[in-house]
Amino acid sequence: MYTxxxxxxxxxxxLLFIFVLSVLFRTACTDPGIxxxxxxxxxxxxxxxxxxxxKSFIQDIYKTKQEIL
Numbered sequence: 001m002y003t004x005x006x007x008x009x010x011x012x013x014x015l016l017f018i019f020v021l022s023v024l025f026r027t028a029c030t031d032p033g034i035x036x037x038x039x040x041x042x043x044x045x046x047x048x049x050x051x052x053x054x055k056s057f058i059q060d061i062y063k064t065k066q067e068i069l
Contacts, residue, residue: 036045
């Protein structure tokens with residue numbers, strides 16, 4: 001197709017490839033850290049929010065089912 005290809009295209013491609021490999025290697029060798037455990041108050045709050053969300057979801061499904069029928 002192309003008879004003349006700029007030398008910049010393979011150079012840029014090689015640089016991007018080297019960059020991606022270096023970032024991948026750096027990520028693989030980095031310590032991910034530690035996530036702190038949740039406290040009891042936070043756990044109870046999250047469980048309560050999940051219950052509220054599931055109840056409203058079930059109510060929405062029931063309303064939608066009633067509208068269809």
